[in-house]
Amino acid sequence: MKKRFKLQDLDCANCAAKMEEAIKRLDGVNDASVSFMAQKLTLDADDDRFDEILQEAVKVCRRVEPDCTILVK
């Protein structure tokens, strides 16, 4: 399943890259892309564990760039 999320207060391009790397490394994530310009995270992860993985991604984001939050609708 592939979903897009808006990112708030993503102010640094380098952090976007680091976030992307860290989320990609999460278990169950097929692909992830953080777009600094569009302020969006595209997460492609296993269907059955999607919500769980999303929560982990939120945690990773908080660790890498605490100013930035993933807006989970």
Next chain:
Amino acid sequence: MSKKQKRMLGRILAGAALFVACMLLPLTGWARLLAFLAPYGVVGWDVLWRAVRNIAHGQVFDENFLMALATVGALAIGEYPEAVFVMLFYQVGEWFQSYAVDQSRKSITALMDIRPDYANIEGPDGGLEQVDPEDVAVGDVIVIKAGERIPLDGVVLEGSSTVDTAALTGESLPRQVERGDDVISGCVNLSGLLKVQVTKAFEESTVAKILDLVENSAGKKAKAEHFITRFARYYTPVVVLAAVALALLPPLFTAIEWVDSIQRALNFLVVSCPCALVISVPLSFFGGIGGASRDGILVKGGNYLEVLARTEVVVFDKTGTLTRGVFNVTAIHPDHCDEGQLLELAALAECWSDHPISRSLKEAYGREIDSSRVSSVEEVAGRGVKAVVDGHTICAGNDKLMEDIGVSWHPCHRVGTTVHVASDGVYLGHIVISDEVKPDAKEAVAALKAAGVRRTVMLTGDAQAVGEDVARRLGLDEVHAQLLPADKVARVEELLQQVSPKGALAFVGDGINDAPVLSRADIGIAMGGLGSDAAIEAADVVLMDDKPSKIARAIRIARRTLSIVRQNIVFALAVKLLVLILSAAGLVSMWAAVFADVGVSVIAILNAMRALRAGK
């Protein structure tokens, strides 16, 4: 300016004022340090805080850390003004970055501001009710007033108007629409009131598709972007280690003082921030994609701009790509009657058929058809039509039909689909129908050649003669005719093998059967207006106004964007390397080091913003 940016600007101004005051006060010793700590704290507390917090999170080498280390180091060796100034300048640079990025984000989203807010639905009492376009069902009738954006795709039931399609196609000339015409969402109704029957739900409509495409485009990153992130990952630790070596080694082995070597190491750290690169590369690609979309060229990602710039071979589909995909009567050659009679008989005989050829005959005839004159119509599949018109048996169709009924016919010198007409077994003549070449097709091929495309090839399912005729008129290098969809894929694979390793092959198509070829080519370009959804889905670049001349433009935009990216990478690395060497040798002050960092970022950002205007 956002709230955050305003607050930051306030802090920068306050810090700068305090800094100037400190410089003017005749203080010495501890008092001087305490005085300078005031502007330092005002401007830089968040940098220090982030550095500490990120270290706690395991993120050691980031720019906050570099800045904190450099300025705290400068304070430690008594260079108070330098420390404050560096911090101040760094924050100015950061502020400018965030402002510039915001601005370009805004200008790009403004280009894409085609999302309709509401649709007007006529209530039972005749009043208009505004509803969310997503709630409108297929078949509903919506009302679009002058000045409003068309919210959903549909067909005009009532009214006539001109619509502005510029937001979708970049075409500045408004289009005339009237009853029976299709209108696409995202266009603006300029003059009259239109009643439109919705043909597609919002998620399926043009505007939703385009928005989706553009929003997704940023997710596909170019190689250069990946290169930069990988680069930054190794670069920062290497730089920090080099700085440590620079601080420790010279005093141990040479006569250089500790204070000097530490200062050099700090300068080294300040210069080394990779921000200029990390920010300007995605900004350039984003700008290039935004600039292209303003021209009605939708590029689905930065990586496709990279491939597009290398295009060496362009392969075209014929119908709908180089030609309009609309058949017209181009010649009427009667043998035993006049032109009008021949056309009238053919149109009458074909009056019940909905084949594109029949439609073009009826259109050329142009008058109301009196179907009561026609009886016992019989369609002969793959041949044509037999019908009784005014008591005479009329046969209209291809050469095979003529042979079937034993009528001697003669071929036409004109290229196209020939419809022969016979009345009671007597040959009356023929009508030639052909697809019109798009007005800018020839120019498009010439522009591609001028842009350095080595080979232009056309693939078509049409007859050899028709294909060759079009290719000759347009100046294409090669043509392969009578191909089935599967043959097209095979041809493209063959051509792909002949492309040089650095080159790329682009395929331009529109129809459903092009989808496999579009995805097989290095880069697939689809005609968005005419094209099928499957083709648009499979393509990497979509031309909204179906003009083949936009291909050369897209290539130019791609090349310009890439050259901006390259300029930024080379410029930032060169300046940084130079200042790094100079600071290692102790030849630059911290002031110059800050300029080399923030100054380079600002210049790279300004340069990246040019990509928005790429192709102009």
